[in-house]
Amino acid sequence: MSWIVRMIVVLPALAALAGLLARRQRLLAAGIAIGTSAYVAVLAFIQWVAPARTADIESIGHLSTGSLQVPLHLLSDRLSGLVALVVAVVVLAIQVFTAWYLRDDPRYGQFAATVSLFASGMLLLVQASDLVLILVGWEIMGWCSWLLIGHDSERPEARRAAYKAFVVTRVADIGMVVGLVALAVRAGSTDLITVLTASGHDTALTVGLVGVIIGVAGKSGLIPFHDWLPDAMEGPTPASALIHAATMVAAGSYVIARLFSLYASHDGARTLLAVLASATMVYAALLAFAQTDLKRMLAYSTLSQIAIMLSALAAAPRDIGFAPAMSHLVGHAFFKALLFLGAGWLSVLAGATALAALRGRLHGRGALRWSMALGLAALAGVPPLIGFFTKDTVIDAALEGATSGGGARAWLVVIALFVTVVLTAAYCARAWLLLDTPLATTEPRAGTDDLAMSAHPTTAVHPTTTEPVAEEEIAVVTAADTADDAEVERVHAHGHAPITLAAALSVAVLAATTVFGTLLLTSLSGAIHVGLFTALLSVLLVVGAAYAVWTLSDRGRRDVADRVPGHVRDAAVRGFGADTAYVGVGRAVTAVARLVVALDRDVVDAYPRATVVAARGLGQAGERSHRGVPSLSLLALLAGVVVIAVLGVTAWR
Template identity: 40%
Template sequence: MTTVLIAHVLAAAVAPLLVRRWGRNAFLALAVVPGAATVWALFQVPAVLDGDAPTESVAWAPEFSLRLGLHMDALGLVMTLIAAGVGAVILVYCARYFEDSEPGLGRFAGVFVAFAAAMLGLVLADDLIQLFVYWELTTVFSYLLIGHSTELKESRRAAMTALTVTTLGGLTMLVGMILLGESAGTYVISEIVAAPPGGTVVNAALVLVMIGAMSKSALFPFSLWLPAAMRAPTPVSGYLHAAAMVKAGVYLVARLTPAFPDALLWQTMALFFGTLTMVLAGWKALRQFDLKLLLAYGTISQLGFLIALLGTGTRAAALAGLAMVVAHSLFKAPLFLLVGVIDHGTGTRDLRELSGLRTSSPTTFWITVLALASMAGLPPTAGFAAKELAFGAYTDGGAADTAVLVAMVAGSVLTVAYSLRFLWGAFAVKEGVPATPMHAPGPLFLAAPALLALLGLLGGPLSSAVDPLLALYADSVPLAPGAYPTHLALWHGFELPLLLSALCVVGGLVLFRYRHGVVWLSNRLAFVEPDRVYRRMLAALDTLALQVTGQTQRGSLPVYLGTILVTTVVAAALPLFAGRLWDAQTPPVRLWDHPVQLIPAVVIILTCLFTLIVRRRLFAVILVGMTGYGCAVLFYLQGAPDLALTQFLVETVSVVVFVLVLRRLPAHFSTPALKGRRLWNLLLGSATGALVASMTYFALAGRQAESISDGYPALAREAGGENIISVLLVDVRAWDTMGEISVLAAAAAGVASLMFVRRRAQPRRTAPGTMAVSVATPPRPTDGQASLDLGGLRTAPERLHIRPQWKGAWLPGAEALPTHRRSVIFEAVSRFLFPVVMVISVYLLFTGHTAVGGGFAGGIVAGLAFIVRYLAGGRYELYATAWVQPGALIGTGLALSTGTALAGAVYGGDILAGAALDLHIPLLGHLHLTSSLVFDTGVYLLVIGLILDILRSLGARVDEQIERDAAHADEEAARTGARRSAEEVAS
């Protein structure tokens, strides 16, 4: 199972490369991965039927009862077949749905396969927290897929709506999962199902989990996001909204119902909201004119049906629910795909504009008939067999079951009606509507929906063959009182369920016959629109936010920082004084270990005081930098050279970044600080510093247990290292480092998003001789440099962008700089410094385990080398030198560190388990390689990517703005001069 997930992740990683090389045909290659997963899952059927379910488990955090576990029982197997099988078919469909010129096609392919991996992980996870992680991954990937057309406002809004609603439900579900896991004493799902806990807390947990499931499966009142998501490309709708994402909530209900079949709140919520959603969404589907929206509301209706069945808590309903899950995937996915075929061939999905497609595209028509027959529950389809079983699950119960049955029959009547509306709207010859011309779809384009629809047709006659697998799950749910085991079959005889099925067909025909009156009535009786309520809530929230921020935030950063510091001082000082901690026995204060330490301390204090009185921003930045260098000297004198080196490097980069930003700010502070303001700043800064120092002192003095740091030297030697700091970062506390580098990646993205409001283009060839760098207004050529405007893409000569010109002149990008901005001395020095500094950075990377250095320090040193080259040659030189995108470096670094962390678990050990390899290389001698070095290399690449991204954002981007402003100023001056000359001539 782990191999299946890794294969999907790797396929997602290489998908953009395959698309770039093969175009849309790359989807055919990508379909092999989920297709192979489907075949593998089919081979597991005998083992699952024999009770030998495949299981994999790796300890993650035993002290918190957390582990990474995968478990494939009957339910997991069925969901795997749906997620992988339908995913493979839709990837084949994508190979003809998209054109090679589709913007962002590589990204779409990668995200689509990554979503399939997350969905497989979700249905196979055997740990609540692990399931939640996969759950949120599907949310994030669905956001990217729904918002694929980034240039469309409606697409972006639909993606944000889906993200907001499902994330809210997911966070609610997380609270419920934690309560459930703590009540059970374990987070292992199979153990919870085997020995379910009870009590009030568990009931509350189940309510929260049900809310999460309802939000994911778009049940009322969370159904608003699914119709909006129809802005997504058709393959997304066919997969996420028919077979995968929306099934996540259904799966969660099915997974936990065997553990809590008698939980009243669980049953009530599933039955009430499920049947209510089924009826309301079905009624709303009858008045839709967009074929895709009609299917969307039909999907919501069917999801309510599934939740109600699987949440009932009886064996018959569980069997019917799982059978309907399979049938729904086999009829709803092809219907969405067929809408894509119609839209491609005609250019519209509006049933008021479609006419006569039955004649112009008979193959499409008959495939649609097969899928709609299963959706309407007509024999001999899988939908008919499942619906018969569903009705039979409530025929022998009491009043509550009767009420549920009535609601389900009403919903089924609506299903038949909107199925007929779809068929009529898409293919009928309509009076007054001209015949719609349609391009004939290719055989591969129709193969995907035809295969799924055919399986839905065969699902009825072959239902007895799949009954043992579905019944294996149903057997985990107890029988209803007085009931007997039921089985999935095409024919159960002339019984009440068959009569109800006939009633549904008749009722649907009647509603369709009077469809115009139904549409009129439904418009008059329209219920409250959840989407309208949601929009008004967002508008009210925006208004409130504007009012609050308008009163509390005036745009003064010093005021914001002062408020934070005052709050910190007050909140922390109260317990300090209330507890009279100074009365406790504390060790004497040692002011210094050596008098030399007093020198940097005095320098730090003086520079802080000078910072209060200077007016030039550059001087203030330099003084702030001096305080950082002073701290580095203190670290070194205290015997921490590694910390001193890191502090020195970070401070250097910080000063450079400050200077880059200052170019767009006035040279002086706007107004001189008043004497009282300076005194207040001094007092506040002193109070904050004294408080932090006091808290640190009392915290160390109040230690009760022996410090774990005493064992760090032994742990470092055990890990084969001598640098305790480096060993801590990449071995002992590697999880902390994982979090820190993730924060760095987020910081880089944040800086870039602030500077590049519009999307930055990837470095691809756009025209002969040019390469796109970012989306912005191109600046005017400088000093004769030719540049080409490609629709808003900032471009530069290809020789400056493709690869470093190692064989050409040094600093080729400097040729684009004006003469007065070039320094011969600096350019000559940079030619010597760049290779030397890069070698030093690599040396720090490789020696960090045993000496001063490490991946973080090495990455900063390499970043400083690029800074030197940028300062010497300008922004074009930056592009020529760092021709790899910063995002690629950041992503590679994160992937390398994460992969190293997970490699131990893949090979049967613990996460972040270390490994070593000893090699003897001729001439070089003995070479000792460790997994920690690979982890540190990831940190190294990420830090380089971070600095490059900052340089592109705050360096090159600001350069571009300065050049554009100067060009505009020159134009304005030229126009002004010409106007004055004309006036003088006229006078």
């Protein structure tokens, strides 16, 4: 088992290096990326089905740091085996899909290699039993996300989104580093087991747990770090699927799950987590409902779903543990990867990701239509799909926490969860009606930027203005409903060949895991626990929300979001000015930095420079007062001194 765990971490990193060297040979680069991902998935499956026992595994040996113990060990148990399998399967599906999706991209080799390195970072974090290794995996993913989001580096929007993601997560990572250092100092070791069993130093524990929450808030997009994630949609769709499904944004939930026993004994840290998660899940779900772009809707959905995972860690009783959160992590990985790859497939047909351009494009699409239907239904929590079981497990755990002494913190989570159930069902129903209902003769208002047919199908346009849809655009969209599917793919693929069998199968596999993935969760104790009351209430809320959307949209003939007042919806599409706030903070930091430089230059350094200036002035004054030519008296004086010296020496003799 030891060599399997090591290979799961090392092989993707080696594949990244080999793929980078072979980047100019597209078939070889694809073979390395896909072949390695498949082999890692097999190894992860072996780890998962292995006998249930915890194994402490050495990696590269002990790191000598004086009194601080840094063993750098790996950990194999049921949780790491399950999450590693999910990550490996999702990464394999993404690599297969990417080989078709970016088939005409000259930088496909670099992209595939970066995905492999990204996977290595996530798998290292999953298998790590050491805080240093957790931090290394965490940082690898942050760097790779910058590369993937900015893959289309010739586009200013992609570059800005990449830098925004990097800066925002870097700022939050200060908290993560401080938190992990505090926990390591408190325990005298970076070993995870030692950290969990250490006692004393309550201040260090508080600093550590709060610092980790800040770092997780940055990577997972909790308020106030949430706005970078929707802008990350400027990257290619496979990159969005990777970041949003089973890797970076979900990594924070896994880290806190590993530290759950510490959080369970610290009410202050859990209260902070509960407030951030509750606010984020409701706020992001509201924004998702108003979006005019499919990828941005899915991005806000991710923010809401990640907050659901973290809310379980904030409200679940100690005896229930982290299993409900990890259950939803697994379910979300499958159906969100399915939705993003399905959105990528659909965007190739339409040449855009705007909902106005995608209107009715799922109608009559067979496998794609059913895949998107399953993904949206699982996201909404429709039984018997995996999303229903995982979401209800979280709700049931939070409710049990609220009724067993969890106090206001747990009740806040419970209320936010039920509100989010309604909002999630609403925006999923809206998306399905828009994507599957053929366009009528007129279309409600939509962002003009959304109507632009992007030259690159992965482009996610950030809408800025609103006006009626042009008749020419309606003709483009409705043409898909009157032509043969194969012919539509040829006409509207914008340089892409019809989808390959392998890419279609990758989407089908994710659809299958969305239906049957609940079986995987049976290997993790407490991962599935559906309460009768919460299940019935959730189903009623989902059905009610979907029916309300169907009714208010005139049975799908119009966009229900158009009933929102125009100025409110436009502000929601822009994220209610969060980006402007980020820019304001950046300018404030820059202004403070300039002030510090000015104070350092003009105040702190003023006294040393004043002495230099004074000495220089005195020297220049003396130089000007001196004639520069020796006088006769001075020469005579020097000659007399020499004569006296000579006579003195002579007379002495």
